[in-house]
Amino acid sequence: MIITVATTPFEGQKPGTSGLRKKVTVFQQKHYVENFIQSIFDTLEGYSGRMLVIGGDGRHHNDRVVQTAIRMAAANGFGRALVGRGGLLSTPAASHLIRKHGAFGGLVLSASHNPGGPDGDFGIKYNAGNGGPAPEKLTDEIYARTKSIGSYRITGTPDVDLDRLGECQVGSMLVEVIDPVADYAELMQTLFDFDAIRHLIRSGFTMKFDAMGAVTGPYGTRILEEMLGFPRGSVMNGTPLTDFGGHHPDPNLVHAKELVAQVMPEGGPDFGAASDGDGDRNLIIGRGMYVTPSDSLAILAANATLTPGYAGGLSGIARSMPTSAAADRVAARLGIPCYETPTGWKFFGNLLDAGMATLCGEESFGTGSSHVREKDGLWAVLMWLNILARRRQSVKEIVTGHWREFGRNYYSRHDYEEVDAEAANGLMGALRGRLGALVGQHGITLADDFAYDDPVDGSRSTKQGVRLLFEDGSRIVYRLSGTGTAGATLRVYLERYEPDASRHAIDTQEALGRLVTLSRSLAEIEARTGRSAPTVIT
């Protein structure tokens, strides 16, 4: 039943910040998916007879790749495959399943926040036995293998019926199609006080959750509406569609505008939230108050003990380097360490496994904890709901109160999307070449290219973003995206700390105005890319 198919390498099968991401049309080339999956299997050792978790965010091509992955897992000697019904699994749910069942690893099919549909993007990520994204060492090995691959193994078996729960045999591998939501929902109940949230709802508290036509629809509907009792319709865009209903499933103020328009005005619901394509990101808003992801991490950390899962306190906090230092202030107050890692969730894995950090966050709408090894959108929503249920204050009151206590880190990210790749690399190269010369200018006290030494395994990751630190504690950070599929995206991160509560109500872009102007001139953004302004501001 096992067929060995001869193949030749494809160029550019290099995993980026989070897996291999390309246009759907690239993945549709004959052997493209097979080459990459076989390269993953060839790089792993000891999986014979073990379990593989398989699922994705339901975007175009998901169904085909799930079937291919099942056949290849069977042909390569896995003993069992756990597959979400309909081929669906959110990224955090997949992480949980790997951990819960002691699986060898998992394949998560998603291009996350990137657009879907036949002309959109597709992606494949490999998660290891701890439930977390493959570390850099492993993705480097996988990439090396893609360059020399000569054949792959696959069974000649028919498609598995993914819509029917239950077991079936594919070659010598047992396939189990499971409810994608059940285990995850059970885990959430162990972390949060669902009764307290039910009380809050009965007192008249309202919310809207925007699943953006992506994978969190079934998770949000089951947990928020059916289990907690929010009225039907609280979840919007709750049916996963192959093109996300035309949504760009990136939960920020620009792409979640339907939600923002409902929640921000007077008379809107008390709380609004959204998640991305694969369910690992979160957007949190209250009436008249957008919570930046950096602030959200800090506020969750400061209030964590109000929730059952974290009542015993936190061992530490970790944030990606470009994320604001708001969480650092909370960590200092709590007397726990705060770690600064490169961008991408894979860098949190070791800290979580070692019990050194409990909460982690990224400025890119990613927050999570030691409950899984991925960022987790609905987890963040439920943690906010639990805190709101205990504090009985509005989101706005909680956020402004936090600023009064800890000071406010004004924060914004400016993205220059799809710029010419050569120009973008030239810009970064020029900045790197001038690091020494920049110190002393404009109050810059430190200019470097961020490098990270993992405190657990000692590995070093270099070139993780150019940082400019100013004498008043402000920062500008420049890095190129590792998740885009067309040209290059330059991300510029801006941060300024304001301790004075009488200056906490300034518009963010205005508060950061001087830094914004400087960020453009210092890096010669317009001269080098032809862009006088960013395409997305968050």
Ligand code: VG1
């Ligand atoms: C972006 C974010 C990063 C995040 C990554 C994956 O990466 O900046 O913080 O971990 O996306 O998120 P980049 O390299 O484009 O800046 V997800 O939800 O798209 O898997």
Ligand code: CO
């Ligand atoms: Co995502």
